[in-house]
Amino acid sequence: QVQLVQSGAEVRKPGASVKVSCKAVGYTFTGFDINWVRQAPGQGLEWMGWINPINGHTGYAQRFQGRVTMTTTTSISTAYMELSSLETEDTAVYYCARRILGTGSFRNIWFDPWGQGTLVTVSS
C-alpha cells in the first residue's frame, strides 16, 4: 500500500526552527518528487515547494525562499522539510505529498497520496 508517513506534532517558540519528516512506504522513493503543502487553522491549502529525491533539486514558493529547506535521505526513503525563523503565523498542519507525472506534458501533474499531516504549533 502506497503511503507517506509523517513525524509527530511539534511545538516551537518564535524564532526557532522545525524539521518535519515524511517516510515513503510501498513504492520506489526515487521515482517521484515530493511536495510540501501547509494548512493554517481553519484556512486553505498553501503550496510550499518540491524536491526531486534523485538529484536533490528543489523549488520553493517565493514567500518561503530563504526560510525553508527541503532535503531527502534516499537510503531510508524519507523526505524532510525544515522551516526556520518561525513566527506564530507558521502554526499549521504541514503535509507532504507525492507528485505524479502524467503523460503528454510536464504540466500534467497531481498529488497522490498525501501524508497524514504534522501539526506545528509556534507559541511563546
Next chain:
Amino acid sequence: DIQMTQSPSSLSASVGDRVTITCRASQRIGTYLNWYQQKPGKAPQLLIYAASTLQSGVPSRFSGSGSGTSFTLTISSLQPEDLATYYCQESFSAPLSSFGQGTKLEI
C-alpha cells in the same frame, strides 16, 4: 502568479441533490486542473486530475469538466459522506503550484 478562485466559498445541500462547484483561473491553463476532497480532520485526497479524469476508487457520482479558465466539479447525487471541503489546484505552473481557497460543503 496564477490565481485560482472557487465559488461558492460554502454551500449547504441535501442528500440526493446535484451540486456544482466552480473554479476559475486568472489566466488560461488548458486542462491542467485537479480537484481534491478534504474531510474534517483528514488529509486531502485526489478526486479528479487533468480536469476530468476520475481517480481510481472515486465514486462515479463525481465528475469534472472545463478548460481554459473555467472549471466545474459536479456531484450528481449528494451523499452524507461527501461532507468535506473541496479544493482545485492548477498545475499549469508546474513545477510550481497553487490551490483555490476551498469550498466547504455542508449536508
